[in-house]
Amino acid sequence: QRPEAWIGRGQAQFNMYRFEEALASFEKGLGRFPRNEALLAAKADLHLSLYTNLREQDEDAASSHWDEAVAGYRSIAESAGGDTLSRYQAYSYQKIAEAHRWREDLEAARSALTEGIERDASASGLYGPLYSAMSSEDRLDELAGFLRQVAERQAGREATPMWYLGYTELQRENWDAAIEAYRRSAQANPEFTAGARSQIAECFVSQGARAQADGDTEMALSYYLRALDADPGHDSAVQGVGSLGASQVSESNEAGRRFFAKVTSMYEDRADWWNNYAFFCRETGKYEESYQAYERALELAPNDARIINDLALILLYHLDRDLDRAEDMFYRSWRLGRDVYEDSTQDPAVRDEAFITFGDAMENLVLLYVQQERWEEAKPICDELLEIQPQRPAAVQYRRRIEQALGEDKSSGDGDDGR
Numbered sequence: 001q002r003p004e005a006w007i008g009r010g011q012a013q014f015n016m017y018r019f020e021e022a023l024a025s026f027e028k029g030l031g032r033f034p035r036n037e038a039l040l041a042a043k044a045d046l047h048l049s050l051y052t053n054l055r056e057q058d059e060d061a062a063s064s065h066w067d068e069a070v071a072g073y074r075s076i077a078e079s080a081g082g083d084t085l086s087r088y089q090a091y092s093y094q095k096i097a098e099a100h101r102w103r104e105d106l107e108a109a110r111s112a113l114t115e116g117i118e119r120d121a122s123a124s125g126l127y128g129p130l131y132s133a134m135s136s137e138d139r140l141d142e143l144a145g146f147l148r149q150v151a152e153r154q155a156g157r158e159a160t161p162m163w164y165l166g167y168t169e170l171q172r173e174n175w176d177a178a179i180e181a182y183r184r185s186a187q188a189n190p191e192f193t194a195g196a197r198s199q200i201a202e203c204f205v206s207q208g209a210r211a212q213a214d215g216d217t218e219m220a221l222s223y224y225l226r227a228l229d230a231d232p233g234h235d236s237a238v239q240g241v242g243s244l245g246a247s248q249v250s251e252s253n254e255a256g257r258r259f260f261a262k263v264t265s266m267y268e269d270r271a272d273w274w275n276n277y278a279f280f281c282r283e284t285g286k287y288e289e290s291y292q293a294y295e296r297a298l299e300l301a302p303n304d305a306r307i308i309n310d311l312a313l314i315l316l317y318h319l320d321r322d323l324d325r326a327e328d329m330f331y332r333s334w335r336l337g338r339d340v341y342e343d344s345t346q347d348p349a350v351r352d353e354a355f356i357t358f359g360d361a362m363e364n365l366v367l368l369y370v371q372q373e374r375w376e377e378a379k380p381i382c383d384e385l386l387e388i389q390p391q392r393p394a395a396v397q398y399r400r401r402i403e404q405a406l407g408e409d410k411s412s413g414d415g416d417d418g419r
Contacts, residue, residue: 001029001032003029003033003036003038003039004038005029006025006026006028006029006032006033006039007026007029007038007039007042009025010022010023010025010026010029010042010043010046011042013025014046014049019046019050022046023043023046026039026042026043026046027043030043035079037076037079037086037087037088037089038088040072040075040076040088041072041073041076041088041091041092041095043072044068044069044070044071044072044073044076044092044095045069045095047065047066047068047069047072048065048066048069048095048098048099050062050065051063051065051066051069051099051102052102055102066099066102066103069095069099070096070099073092073093073095073096073099074092074096076088076089076091076092077089077092077093077096077116083119083120084120084122085116085119085120085123089116089120090116090120090123090125090126091125093112093113093115093116093123093126094113094116094125094126094129096109096112097109097110097112097113097129097133098129100112101133106133109129109133110130110133110134113126113129113130113133114130114146117130117150117161118150121150121151121153121154121158121160121161122158122160124160127160127161127163127164128164130143130164131143131164131167131168135168135171140168140171140172141172143168144165144168144169144172144174147161147162147164147165147168148165151165151181151184156184156187156188157188158188158189159185159186159188159189159191159192160185162181162182162184162185162188163181163182163185163192163195163196165177165178165181166178166179166180166181166182166185166196166199167199169181170199170202170203170206173206175203175204175206175207178199178200178203179200179203182196182199182200182203183196183200197230197231198231198234200227200230200231201227201228201230201231201234201236201237202227202234202236203227204223204224204226204227204230204237205223205224205227205234205236205237205240207223208220208221208222208223208224208227208237208240209240211223212240212243212244217244217247217248220240220244221241221244221262221263221266223240224237224240224241224244225237225241225263225266225267227240228241228267229267232269238270241263241273244259245259245260245263245276249280253280253283253284254280254284256276256280256283257277257280257281257283257284257286260273260274260276260277260280261277263277264277264293264296268296269300270300271297271298271300271301271304271307272297274293274294274296274297274300275293275294275297275304275306275307275310277293278290278291278293278294278297278310278311278314279310281293282310282314282318287314287318287319288319290314290318291311291314291315291319294307294310294311294314295311297311298311303336304336305332305333305334305336305337305340305354305357305358305361306333306337306353306357308329308332308333308336308361309329309330309333309337309357309360309361309364311329312325312326312327312329312330312333312361312364313326313364315329316364316367316368316371317364317367323368323372326368327365327368330361330362330364330365330368331361331365333357333358333360333361334358334361334362334365335358336358337354337355337357337358337359337361338354338358340354341354341355341358355389359385359388359389359392362381362382362384362385363385363392363394363395363398365381366378366381366382366385366395366398366402367394367398369381370398370401370402373405375402375405375406376406378398378402379399379402379403379406382395382398382399382402383399386399
């Protein structure tokens with residue numbers, strides 16, 4: 001039989017709590033394949049499992065299983081080989097460390113992990129447990145020193161020690177060193193590039209948060225934008241800019257306008273920030289500036305129903321020009337918003353926003369037709385809007401004006417409340 005058959009038999013017996021039979025199966029397998037690492041590891045795993053189950057019930061029996069487990073893992077880890085650990089050798093160093101952690105001997109656990117890394121710096125599975133063990137005891141300075149030595153011995157050939165050095169330096173708030181380590185990890189292995197960019201961005205975000213806490217808004221913004229240069233769309237950086245913007249907006253609309261003017265001048269490729277800039281321009285009466293900002297937002301997000309509506313609204317309500325274009329844009333916003341709302345696969349919050357947006361577009365289209373006295377075109381749209389969204393006071397007033405103009409109602413009313 002193959003070793004896998006003995007392993008499968010033993011594991012099946014173990015799962016049925018037939019522990020002695022499981023051990024016997026592993027022993028028989030090792031009788032035929034005495035140096036098979038998978039069989040040795042399976043037997044050691046069984047002993048460690050029995051230790052963890054018995055340690056509070058039968059200390060002597062548990063201790064015997066612990067000794068057997070560690071001896072088994074040691075026999076694998078220390079078996080002859082080249083400079084690279086086999087899969088089961090690296091696994092055995094992890095399990096030796098785990099066994100020592102069960103006995104709360106953290107020094108022995110760390111020693112097993114560092115021994116494995118020093119034998120083979122590419123044994124990536126050993127770094128995470130080592131970081132966890134040393135960070136829990138606040139020994140990050142010692143860990144950084146060890147990882148730096150490993151990386152220097154590898155002369156840039158291995159990405160993993162540099163990666164964990166970057167993570168360690170980030171936790172130590174040694175940001176420049178962290179950034180350099182992440183860059184070197186990506187140089188050593190291009191597969192680390194995307195992750196390194198994200199972590200470098202996190203370094204800048206951390207510095208931005210520190211500057212923001214110190215009240216230095218300009219420095220904080222600079223760091224957040226550097227994070228976005230490193231990793232476009234980085235969530236924490238976007239949130240950081242948003243929190244800065246919220247603090248500025250709380251002062252005044254003009255402060256909000258100035259803030260987003262600066263943001264968009266430094267980072268030109270986010271439609272939502274151009275949209276915010278346009279909104280605060282509108283709220284402060286700078287309508288031409290608002291129009292230009294909405295145009296840029298639309299270039300970046302050509303199918304955003306809200307931006308389309310708001311750009312058309314500026315033309316209709318504040319600039320009174322290009323009304324044919326505004327009409328087309330209200331129709332387009334209506335269609336796009338309705339399609340999102342009717343898509344049941346969309347997030348409920350997205351659908352709710354789309355519902356409001358296409359209602360605004362319909363209401364603004366009615367307003368345009370009312371102002372142009374295109375009563376016959378306005379009426380069906382207004383009726384449809386009030387059927388699906390009856391709680392719209394401006395639309396109710398528009399319908400009264402339409403009915404009056406068409407001779408269907410004698411009441412009067414006005415309302416040019418563009419949304």
